[in-house]
Amino acid sequence: MPEPVLSAGAIRKRFGHLEVLKGISLDAGAGEVISILGASGSGKSTFLRCLNLLEVPDDGRIALGGEAIAFKQGRRGPEPADRRQVQRLRQRIAMVFQSFNLWSHMTVLQNVIEAPVHVQKRPRAECVAEAEALLAKVGIADKRDHYPAHLSGGQQQRAAIARALAQKPEVMLFDEPTSALDPELVGEVLRVMRQLADEGRTMLVVTHEMGFARDVSSRVVFLDGGRVDCSGPPAEMFGAPPTERFGRFVQTHR
């Protein structure tokens, strides 16, 4: 089996007395689209946030393209040993947030070129050309000079996806990308994500969209109580739920 692009092993995380993640392992191969499902509080968002160190796990291993993130024991538990390594790896893992988190003082175009120009230090002209192509791809080329506050939720999320793509990431993390959207705007974002999946991008998607999980993803992972309850190809998972819990989850989330 080829080396996974992103590999997480036995990730644990607790907040105070609450153990949110009780040892979750997940390998994402190149081009895989993994849907992470689970009831609220099952730890799926926390797990995703551990992968790019927005939350620092209490225990476990994370590696990107074979490069493991080094941890050291800090005063308040483990912390990354080398902040620069984390910054370097984050450039290769792009994240799309539930509430978009576009930078409100920048236009759409400025948002998209920010990381390429000021973090990855690529030539500005090249970044602008790429950004325009990306905005066209997500269907908001005409909004390049608009500020986020002037866009609909669906347009903002598509801008955020363009911003993530501009990093030229090896892996994309989606943290409930459609949960903050009005129902009629969900479709336009899912269409863009489906297009990315078809291009063979490696994606980890925390979602409540059963349709996306079933039709687009190559693998479905179901978290329950901070553990992986079951996982497998969507056809098998949805055809015959391997566990009673997942069966009940599918029933309630039609």
Added chain:
Amino acid sequence: MDFAFLGSTWLTLLSGLPLTLKLASGAVSCGFVLALAVAAMRVSGSRLLSGPAQAFVFAFRGTPLLVQVFLIYYGLGQFRPFLQEWGLWPFFRDAYWCALLALSLNTAAYSGEIIRGAIGSVPAGQIEAARACGMGRLTAARRIIGPIALRQALPAYSNEIISMVKATSLASIITLMEVTFIAQKLISQTFRAVEIFVCAGSIYLLVNVAITRAVWALEWWLSPHLRARPREPAALEAAHA
């Protein structure tokens, strides 16, 4: 009404305006730099840094500026041998520098809190997005947190600038010949307190109107994202047709 007297008084008082403006702009500039340091220490998360900053704010916000001016100008005079040894005496001997120091420290305490509040109001999600794309702390402070916080801080900060302009009048009691000092001198010569103070007040008022307008303009210029959506090109064309 004796307009000739008002006119000549106004012109006489105006000769104190350069010093008033020098004190105010000097104090606001030095105070801003100090305030950035105070705010940075306050939000650093290290108790070793935030503790002293908090104590500084507590002391300078909790005591009258007049007392601070007195303490620095008259109080430090008691430590003259020590200050001379350190070569600081020429600085503390001069009423101008003492006033500037007192005003700067005072505004640094207030502005530090304004800036800290503005930094705290930057949406956590936008900071998270900066971290998530691999931005380092300094770049995030410069590109994301700073610009957003600046816009948040401006209205409160313009208040602080205006109070500083007015606070320069306290320098008159340590013999600096700014607007208020000249006003008092004129009063002791003419005993026409009302006319003279009305003239002095109007000078401060004009300066502050100018400052208010300038900050409004700056706010407007910095906040295109908070204004109404620009009209779509299509709509514009339709309007011209």
